[in-house]
Amino acid sequence: MKVRQGWYLPCLVWGVLALPPLRHALELSMVTHMLVQLPALAFVGWWLGQTLPEEFKRKIAPWNRWGITGMVLVVVTVLYWMLPRALDAAISEPAFEIIKFITVPLFIGTALSLSWFQLSSIAQGVLKLEFWAMFMRLGWLYMVLPDRLCANYLLGEQRILGRALLILGSIWAASWTLRILFGVRWRKPRLLASNPSLSEKK
Amino acid sequence: MKTLLASTLLAVISLTILWVGTDGVRAFTAEEARRLEVREHPKPVPNWHLENQNAEAIALGDWRGQYVVVDFIYTSCPSVCLTLSSGMGSLQKEFSEALEKDKLHLLSISFDPEKDTPERLRTHLSHFSGDGEQWVAARPTHPVEKKAILDFFKVTVIPDEMGGYTHSAGYHVIDPQGRLVAIFGVEEYPKLQDYLALALAEGETSEG
Numbered sequence: 083m084k085v086r087q088g089w090y091l092p093c094l095v096w097g098v099l100a101l102p103p104l105r106h107a108l109e110l111s112m113v114t115h116m117l118v119q120l121p122a123l124a125f126v127g128w129w130l131g132q133t134l135p136e137e138f139k140r141k142i143a144p145w146n147r148w149g150i151t152g153m154v155l156v157v158v159t160v161l162y163w164m165l166p167r168a169l170d171a172a173i174s175e176p177a178f179e180i181i182k183f184i185t186v187p188l189f190i191g192t193a194l195s196l197s198w199f200q201l202s203s204i205a206q207g208v209l210k211l212e213f214w215a216m217f218m219r220l221g222w223l224y225m226v227l228p229d230r231l232c233a234n235y236l237l238g239e240q241r242i243l244g245r246a247l248l249i250l251g252s253i254w255a256a257s258w259t260l261r262i263l264f265g266v267r268w269r270k271p272r273l274l275a276s277n278p279s280l281s282e283k284k
Numbered sequence: 285m286k287t288l289l290a291s292t293l294l295a296v297i298s299l300t301i302l303w304v305g306t307d308g309v310r311a312f313t314a315e316e317a318r319r320l321e322v323r324e325h326p327k328p329v330p331n332w333h334l335e336n337q338n339a340e341a342i343a344l345g346d347w348r349g350q351y352v353v354v355d356f357i358y359t360s361c362p363s364v365c366l367t368l369s370s371g372m373g374s375l376q377k378e379f380s381e382a383l384e385k386d387k388l389h390l391l392s393i394s395f396d397p398e399k400d401t402p403e404r405l406r407t408h409l410s411h412f413s414g415d416g417e418q419w420v421a422a423r424p425t426h427p428v429e430k431k432a433i434l435d436f437f438k439v440t441v442i443p444d445e446m447g448g449y450t451h452s453a454g455y456h457v458i459d460p461q462g463r464l465v466a467i468f469g470v471e472e473y474p475k476l477q478d479y480l481a482l483a484l485a486e487g488e489t490s491e492g
Contacts, residue, residue: 144286144287145286145287145290146287146290147286147287148287150287150291151287151290151291151294154291154294154295154298155294155298158295158298158299158301158302159298161302162298162301162302162305165305165306165312166312166313166314167305167306167311167312167313167314167316167317168305170313170314170440171314174314174440230450231312231313232313232314233313233314233315233440233442233452234440234442235442236442236444236445236450237450238445
């Protein structure tokens with residue numbers, strides 16, 4: 083798969099995600115809603131960010147030095163979509179569903195792809211750790227909480243989601259440990275690799 | 285400089301959105317949000333028509349001028365409806381005076397009208413020694429109306445794995461002007477007691 087295939091492929095995937103059959107299927111369960119649909123939307127946005135013309139990237143660069151502005155956008159958007167009522171609203175109110183399908187790809191995915199590789203490695207580390215800690219905290223919370231957080235999902239779903247978050251977080255932690263202690267490295271797919279044109283201009 | 289400006293502006297805007305989106309860091313779940321919303325902005329309740337346990341047509345507007353406590357149930361419910369219904373039973377005992385004076389009415393609305401025939405509603409009331417006069421059980425007569433009622437009260441009903449339902453549960457208080465003024469969760473029964481006692485006492489003094 084070549085990286086520079088233009089913007090139409092991510093848009094096509096976005097359209098497929100937005101069409102009722104797949105959308106409803108993924109929103110039926112809290113687990114697929116949060117761990118499949120939202121990450122898939124963010125990924126589509128990232129992919130779109132990779133296909134943006136250099137011209138555009140050069141234009142916004144002064145507004146996004148070291149990727150700070152982009153990361154502010156990413157963090158608050160993530161925070162917002164972590165609110166249980168936001169997830170409920172997306173299911174019961176069409177307006178919020180539309181907002182979700184726009185903000186998750188653009189404000190999380192695209193903003194990340196334009197900002198992540200400009201961040202200093204310390205900032206990257208802090209954000210990664212914080213994101214991982216969020217997985218573990220939420221996972222634990224969802225497993226032990228006696229009340230339903232989402233009116234549209236069963237308590238059982240919430241517990242499964244909690245367990246899934248803890249498992250994912252643990253896999254992540256293990257892979258970091260291997261990397262730091264034994265230097266094990268996985269090859270990244272080209273789509274996720276950094277964009278050299280941005281990191282040249284230091 | 286530009287970056288500083290852009291990121292500060294963005295941070296301010298987005299923190300505002302988060303603030304508004306959580307009602308000032310007070311409501312993180314849809315349930316908390318609906319309780320807070322009616323507290324701050326009472327909503328006039330439309331005059332829906334229902335069918336009660338004696339198969340008579342009733343309307344929510346029939347009890348204008350008194351307080352009404354509404355809960356949502358389905359009679360084959362094995363869990364939270366039992367708690368709700370025994371709560372309604374306790375209200376019936378506790379506020380018997382207000383109920384007799386027609387200052388208060390209790391209403392259980394079924395959101396499973398296909399199964400919950402008037403007969404089943406009658407049986408349900410008798411399980412909790414509901415009298416059927418001051419505590420009425422009723423069902424919507426039309427699917428469209430049922431949806432409108434659930435949407436208005438923001439009661440979310442989802443099928444569970446046992447062939448039943450899981451649903452938002454609470455006591456919904458309608459005031460004498462026919463407005464939805466408060467929602468109490470199942471666990472907030474003592475709060476509901478205090479609220480009603482106070483509200484009914486105020487009604488007494490204003491008439492006195």
